[in-house]
Amino acid sequence: MLPGGTCPSAIYGPWETVYGLFRRWQRDGTWHRIFEQLQAQADAEGLITWDVSVDSTIARAHQHAAGARKKGICRPSRQAVCSSSPTTTGSDAPGAG
DSSP, X not given: OOGGGOOOHHHHOOHHHHHHHHHHHHHHTHXXXXXXXXXXXXXXXXXXXXXXXXXXXXXXXOTTSTTOOOTXXXXXXXXXXXXXXXXXXXXXXXXXO
């Protein structure tokens, strides 16, 4: 997209036409085929290194991983917080006082 959403209409026509073509080519796989051809060319010329690089911007933890709250599940370490029984304070504790 050009800055400010401008498209030189003298060259490409109205922006609606350009966008319509873009969407049609996106839906029918034209952009994907162009990408595959360019990628194959670059690979044949040795311009692509196929090393894998994964960082946290593309690898997200599952919603239940590492401390996410789980509905209806009480962790043993949090039994007092999850329990439906009343909280016992120091003065209410059995054998206190």
